[in-house]
Amino acid sequence: MIDLRSDTVTRPTEEMRRAMYDAEVGDDVHGEDPTVNELQNMAAEITGKESALLVSSGTMGNLVSLLTLTNRGEEIILGDQCHVYAWEGAGVPIFGGVSLNVVKNEENGTLNLDEVSNSINPVDDHKPTTSVVSIENTHNQCGGHPIDEEYIRNLKILCDEKKLKIHMDGARLFNAATALNTDVSNLTKYLDTVTFCLSKGLSCPVGSVICGSKDIILEAKRWRKAIGGGMRQAGVFAAAGIVALNNMVDRLAEDHENAKKIGNGLADIDGIEIDVDYIKTNIIRFSLKDKSFDMNKFKNGLLDNGVMISPSGGTVRMVTHREISHDDVGLVIRAVSKSIQEL
Numbered sequence: 529m530i531d532l533r534s535d536t537v538t539r540p541t542e543e544m545r546r547a548m549y550d551a552e553v554g555d556d557v558h559g560e561d562p563t564v565n566e567l568q569n570m571a572a573e574i575t576g577k578e579s580a581l582l583v584s585s586g587t588m589g590n591l592v593s594l595l596t597l598t599n600r601g602e603e604i605i606l607g608d609q610c611h612v613y614a615w616e617g618a619g620v621p622i623f624g625g626v627s628l629n630v631v632k633n634e635e636n637g638t639l640n641l642d643e644v645s646n647s648i649n650p651v652d653d654h655k656p657t658t659s660v661v662s663i664e665n666t667h668n669q670c671g672g673h674p675i676d677e678e679y680i681r682n683l684k685i686l687c688d689e690k691k692l693k694i695h696m697d698g699a700r701l702f703n704a705a706t707a708l709n710t711d712v713s714n715l716t717k718y719l720d721t722v723t724f725c726l727s728k729g730l731s732c733p734v735g736s737v738i739c740g741s742k743d744i745i746l747e748a749k750r751w752r753k754a755i756g757g758g759m760r761q762a763g764v765f766a767a768a769g770i771v772a773l774n775n776m777v778d779r780l781a782e783d784h785e786n787a788k789k790i791g792n793g794l795a796d797i798d799g800i801e802i803d804v805d806y807i808k809t810n811i812i813r814f815s816l817k818d819k820s821f822d823m824n825k826f827k828n829g830l831l832d833n834g835v836m837i838s839p840s841g842g843t844v845r846m847v848t849h850r851e852i853s854h855d856d857v858g859l860v861i862r863a864v865s866k867s868i869q870e871l
């Protein structure tokens with residue numbers, strides 16, 4: 529089976545499994561797990577921040593970051609297509625008593641800065657105080673687009689002027705840095721908090737890391753505990769994270785190449801609507817030209833031909849990752865072509 533539903537389906541490598549078995553561990557709630565501490569130090573250094581905190585998932589990373597940056601009764605500006613708003617069960621409003629002010633995402637995943645500026649509430653007893661802007665990089669629902677340093681710098685200028693903080697959901701931060709051919713720290717230096725996932729393209733079984741200043745991470749640790757996210761011998765999976773940061777980042781370019789090749793192949797198939805230029809990282813989005821075709825039938829047809837996808841609404845998302853080889857690229861294109869003919 530060629531599983532293109534997400535890069536979260538990647539399983540830990542042999543090296544990760546060995547590192548997990550051998551990991552030196554302690555009680556991380558007491559800060560005594562040396563492997564967790566090593567991973568957190570690495571993450572802080574890579575992102576150019578003072579400190580870092582391991583959490584169980586990307587969702588928990590976003591939730592803890594945003595609880596840390598806000599107070600009850602405040603408001604966050606974020607995009608209508610972003611994961612925090614669309615796919616995280618309203619955790620931030622539920623647990624933080626914080627409202628979400630939704631701005632339309634541009635096609636490239638950014639937020640129009642004039643719209644952000646116009647969405648900031650005036651000082652008024654009727655209005656929640658706007659305190660944070662949250663962005664996503666790469667932007668999952670916006671075709672996996674990477675957001676560059678210049679945009680983030682301009683957002684920072686606006687946020688400094690308006691006294692707002694910035695959080696970035698960098699679930700695929702390393703994909704963004706790879707696509708933009710830049711250091712991760714260039715994409716994170718203007719942020720108050722950033723989270724990245726170990727369990728997506730980096731192939732770990734579990735884990736995300738929040739990075740920020742010492743004070744912010746101390747506060748984030750309190751929130752992590754409050755929501756039940758304090759873990760004990762977490763070094764068992766932090767060990768896989770260390771392998772990921774050392775050895776799995778450089779290979780992400782391969783996933784991006786494979787995504788582009790799949791996109792180019794799909795563009796040659798009659799019946800597929802795709803903008804190949806829109807593919808910048810490991811995410812491919814396309815739709816069927818004939819809107820009367822049944823998307824579920826297409827999905828099941830592909831399944832019969834050995835390919836798993838995740839349609840959402842009228843579009844299909846395919847995500848390349850470590851377990852998709854160069855040879856799989858041709859198989860995927862042929863499977864799509866066959867499944868379209870069978871519709």
Ligand SMILES: Cc1ncc(COP(=O)(O)O)c(C=O)c1O
Binds near residue numbers: 587727
């Ligand atoms: C952009 C983005 N942010 C956050 C998450 C949440 O990560 P997790 O599934 O580890 O909670 C995802 C998951 O796919 C994602 O794509």
